Amino acid sequence: MPTAIAVTSPDLVLPPHDRQTPPAVVPPLDSLEGALTALHALVEQHGYVIALLPADTGSPVAQRLHTVRSVLESDRIALVEVDLPPLGLALLSQQLRQLSxxxxxxxxxxxxxxxxxxxIYAGALLGSVAKLDRxxxxLKSHAKSWVPGAQFAVLANPRPQLVRVGQTAGAGEPLLAGPEFGTRMLVAGTQPPSDWVATTLAPAWQVQAVATVPLPAQSPRWWGTPRLAEFAAGLYDVSVLYQLVSSVRREECHWCGLELIGDRCGFCAAPLAPPPELPTPAVRAASSVRALPRGAT
Structure with a gap:
């Protein structure tokens, strides 16, 4: 069985691209007992479970999952906290399901x-940034939020950016910095009533396809307003995703023994062990001097 990819709510589950993509798992998290039973069953069935969490460690859901992992004393449950908006997190879950x-x-x-x-290029078109804290x-943008009809294009990942849209047309329209590789864009939400994302941003980013999906329930809280159209663009071809991950050097976690890429284990969170220190040039020079015969120069 493939490694199970879990998310914290059903609205973070995107439809699969093909029949080979496994479904996402949404364990019941309303009670500690239900979460314990569900996570234990997933480990027994799949061997390993990777649960994606929003980077909000104070949330009750995150605390409950950490409690479950501690009670089960399982090193086969990875709790991966990701600082992405809700739609971006849903896209990441879909990519991991493809790779699983x-x-x-x-x-x-x-x-x-x-x-x-x-x-993943994740952002939103907002009718107000007055309560945006992500x-x-x-201060100027905050003030303009109170202007009727104001719209702001915001990019949260990979680099924060904010521009006001609708001021000019054509070549003068401000745009967000986009990806330099082929992507598929997901768009969710219909407020404010604007097709700017599909008609202006998507062509400028040269996305290869645009799909409309339901807006995640946490998106209004994350963006600070219910007047939004959220978008996320990322790699979607499994062969490209596979090549990207395969190109990174693999290491062995010195703590739990699992393979990893990057600088931290996804399961035990242990950092990559530093390479063994080599003798400094000064030490080697001193050794060479000591090795010379007495009186030699």
Missing amino acids: ACDFSPGVLASSARLLAHY VPVS
């Missing part, structure tokens, strides 16, 4: 989440 059907080990799969997240907002 490949020949990657659970350790490589878990630690690849941080790598893949770097290639991306730096200038």
